[in-house]
Amino acid sequence: MTADAALQLRRLLHAIPKLSDGQAHSVDEVARVARTDRNTVLRDLFSLTERLNEPGGFIPGLQVYIDSRRRGVRIANARHFRRPMGLTLGELSALQLGLAMLRAERTPNEYAPIDRARTRLRKAVAKLPADEWQAATRHAEFGAAGEQSHLSVIRDCIRKRRKARIKYRTANAEDPQVRVICPYGLIASRGAWYVVAHADDRDAVRIFRLDRMEEAKQLTAVFQAPEPFSIASVVHDGRVFQANDAESLRVRYSPAVARWIEERERVPLAADGSVTVEYPLADAQWAVRHVLRYGADAEVLAPEAVRVAVIERLLGIVAAPLSGATA
């Protein structure tokens, strides 16, 4: 079966039950429900009825009526297609993949509805012989959330528009701080989860990495999300950060690592094979950590303050005693 034919059959098995309820439905409505366009709907319907070179005398097949005045369409004689087909194995597998991802992000006491949903969906599948059940061909995870219970608390706060009290350790701090936040939404990016929230102590929107949260508690106080506010406003060029000023970080990567950077940042290589990238600078400590991971293959060109910070860190490493372990 070609992919086109399968898609057309899938669309028709969705549409026919809707259109065979005795009512006229507008083509636009059918297209909206089927998430396709008017022309595709009409083409699909005509494909059912345009019978050429076939002998007569058979039980009449589906009859499609299109009322041009009311722009309505209905199907008659579809007594075997008044319900949709059950879920296919592919459809069930796709939903099960999503439920498995959901389960991986939740705490054990939140598993019950997910597991019940999985069981019920399996009963909605078109039955295949047992040997046709296949092992999963997809696996997906969005990233580390740290304590899953924190993710659950934050999700619940977002849903109920409740404030949360969190204990949060910033990237460079040894001591966590207690903060009250109004969580607006969650972002999964590059293997980590982030909470976009109004931080009451800063009276500004801030981004918190979930795996740096050490406690999270829902408060009774409610909040109103600002209008208009979009979670996407903190996403810039595929990165999650709050750009407060115009300062930028300029880094040159050596030819040894430049192709990875070129692929990730979609910037062209220089003639010598190196690549220079300019990033909005939201956090100098992030910049230091980012550059250090490339060793001698990355160099901060600007700003000077970040160059100095990188040098200081490296001098500290070289001067540190070989064995500083404390038992």
Add this chain to the structure above:
Amino acid sequence: MATAKARRKHKGPKERNSKLQRWIDLLAALLSRQLPASFEELRHDVPAYTAGDGPTLMRMFERDKDELRAFGVPIESVPYGDPPENGYRLRARDFYLPFLAVTTPERPTARSAVPPAGYRALDQIAFEPDELTAVGDAAARVRALGDPLLTADVESAMRKLAFDLPADAMRPGTDEYVLTNPVDEKCFVVLGAALLDRKVVSFDYHAMSTDQTTRRKVEPYGLVFLGGHWYLVARDQAHEQLRSFRVNRITRIVPNRARPQTPDYEIPAGFHLDEHARSRHAWNLGDEAVITAVVDFRRLTGATRAASKLGHAVRGSSNLRQFDVRRSDAFARWLLSFGGDAMPIEPPTLADRFRTIAREALGRYGASP
């Protein structure tokens, strides 16, 4: 003039329509019967199975039946008649979507309207509201992955569920945003079909480590989404090893089109994609021998705290962690990103390499200790 091969490849709309009509007619013919039926009986209800010679029509029927099965239609082959011959059956309760309903505290026993004749054998499945929220959240996650086949499957599933269930009840519970990288739709279509049919695929792969693009021939085992990227897990036939290929580095992908109904390979029974897909750090990938490294976490900052939970505890110490490392250079660079807050102390070769990398980085700035 088009060749016969080209004509087969590019079927015209009339041919497509005729096939679609055959499928619909065959489905209706099977669903109208409670007992199995032979091809001779079914052909009376399918106009296209009457014009032509017997063996050709039988082959057409066999192809249609196989294609519908591949689509997910559970057509059974059963012995039928006396003497027994091949019979075919499609049970209503196996084919149709069961009746779906929502239970609520006010209506703990879900009931739907009296089903029409021909559909009364169908089961009824009652979902609780929190289960439907989970389904909505699950669908949102799958859509976010960017795989067009998965998205099409999940959209289709949600449309079917919405035939009986209120769409509002299946909305995601929270506003969540997932950043993923764009994917090549054609590549996913080929890989998705190859995975289902277990067909070998060939493609050009750009290996970043060597900066070389080479032709690979692999047996796909699964697709894995980690850290915002899709990876193909497949057995590389030339290397006779299981490898992971980043999908956005794959180009010119071609499936093996020979013997389309026959799988090219078997996936070993002991292979589990979930276990294979566990996210691993760059320093843990590859085939190099494992060394045991000990790291001293000197400052527990927000950045180092998550890292300090990896590896294994060292007895008697709260700040030392032990790691199994395959690529010591990658491990040293990862530790360097903590700016001295996490220092390798064993083995000595790793500790020395770590300091050497730091000195080389200092040299980049014209500084020296």
